[in-house]
Amino acid sequence: MSRYTVSPSAIRDLDEIWLYIARKASVEAAERVVDSITGAFVLLAAHPGAGRHRPNLGEGIRSFPVNNYRVYYRQDKRGRVRILYVRHTARDEEKLSE
Numbered sequence: 001m002s003r004y005t006v007s008p009s010a011i012r013d014l015d016e017i018w019l020y021i022a023r024k025a026s027v028e029a030a031e032r033v034v035d036s037i038t039g040a041f042v043l044l045a046a047h048p049g050a051g052r053h054r055p056n057l058g059e060g061i062r063s064f065p066v067n068n069y070r071v072y073y074r075q076d077k078r079g080r081v082r083i084l085y086v087r088h089t090a091r092d093e094e095k096l097s098e
Contacts (some may be wrong), residue, residue, distance in 0.1 A: 003045035004073075004081040013086040014038070017069070033067065040066045043085055048075040057093065066087070 014034055021030035040083065044050060044064055051062035060074045061084065070093070072085040087093065 003079070004083060006041070006083045007085070010071075010086050012067050012085045017086065017088075033069075037066045037069055037071065037086055040064060040071055041081070043081075044071065044073055045081045048073075048079075048081050054093075062095075 014037065017037070018030045018034050021033055026061050048062070053066035053070070053071070054061045054063050057063075057072065058074075061072055062074065063070045063072050065071075068089050069086055070089055071083060072087070072093075073081050073083050
């Protein structure tokens with residue numbers, strides 16, 4: 001059983017990241033970036049405290065940097081990690097919404 005789930009918002013974010021990079025650079029580059037981001041999901045599931053606590057964004061939300069992106073997530077009461085969003089570091093994180 002997976003120790004993490006990915007929200008529909010995070011899936012949309014990953015799709016947008018992939019499309020942007022594939023158009024600007026290449027499909028291979030897009031695959032590498034998305035693979036590095038999703039690889040962090042496993043790390044966060046194993047070590048949910050690894051990210052920075054972000055109380056300004058909501059109760060229990062943390063963020064974890066991966067290259068030029070941040071993975072926003074929360075741990076539920078059963079200990080599973082829910083990946084909420086994946087955003088470029090240049091984006092305004094105060095406008096996060098699921």
